[in-house]
Amino acid sequence: MDHASFEVLEGEFVAIVGPSGCGKSTILNMIGGLVAPSAGAVLIDGTPVRDAAPRHVGYVFQKDTVLPWRTVARNIALGLEYRGVAGPERARRVREAITLAGLVGFEDAFPATLSGGMRQRVALMRTLVVDPEILLMDEPTRSRAPAPSTPTSCTPRASWARASGRSCAR
Numbered sequence: 163m164d165h166a167s168f169e170v171l172e173g174e175f176v177a178i179v180g181p182s183g184c185g186k187s188t189i190l191n192m193i194g195g196l197v198a199p200s201a202g203a204v205l206i207d208g209t210p211v212r213d214a215a216p217r218h219v220g221y222v223f224q225k226d227t228v229l230p231w232r233t234v235a236r237n238i239a240l241g242l243e244y245r246g247v248a249g250p251e252r253a254r255r256v257r258e259a260i261t262l263a264g265l266v267g268f269e270d271a272f273p274a275t276l277s278g279g280m281r282q283r284v285a286l287m288r289t290l291v292v293d294p295e296i297l298l299m300d301e302p303t304r305s306r307a308p309a310p311s312t313p314t315s316c317t318p319r320a321s322w323a324r325a326s327g328r329s330c331a332r
């Protein structure tokens with residue numbers, strides 16, 4: 163990874179496109195604070211990313227990271243648990259996320275019984291439910307067949323619209 167420099171302004175939706183192995187995930191890992199650049203810096207509002215509050219950044223990883231021993235509802239609740247959101251508020255937000263993701267009826271299902279696209283929507287909702295200011299998504303449509311049944315509320319653009327508070331036409 164060399165000579166990468168760009169700025170993203172509030173409300174922008176930016177896609178990084180390039181061949182396999184060119185460093186797309188590495189860039190996201192650096193923005194998410196998981197990998198430190200050997201040279202240069204990643205700043206959020208002028209603050210080095212390592213010092214920025216974790217609530218700023220939500221990250222949907224390229225690889226499937228849903229926890230196999232947790233149900234759909236408990237996977238989505240994970241980030242809220244870490245942030246200390248409990249009780250009726252947590253239940254309400256998880257329910258809302260499940261509805262948005264078109265996963266009603268699968269609340270108590272375990273990931274092994276879901277399709278790849280459904281698992282991906284669980285991972286997406288687990289990130290969106292904590293309302294991050296910056297949303298990183300690594301190949302969020304890779305296992306999403308362009309099926310007419312895909313909930314429009316769960317597309318990357320719709321996710322961005324929710325995160326940025328903007329409306330979007332599909």
Ligand SMILES: Nc1ncnc2c1ncn2[C@@H]1O[C@H](COP(=O)(O)OP(=O)(O)OP(=O)(O)O)[C@@H](O)[C@H]1O
Pocket residue numbers: 180181182183184185186187188189224
């Ligand atoms: N943890 C690591 N340690 C060493 N090298 C790594 C590591 N992760 C990735 N790389 C290397 O960094 C380069 C960029 O990898 P990266 O995963 O960022 O590519 P990518 O653009 O996301 O590819 P893809 O489209 O296949 O997901 C590759 O050459 C890869 O082998």
Ligand SMILES: [Mg+2]
Pocket residue numbers: 186187188224300
């Ligand atoms: Mg990648």
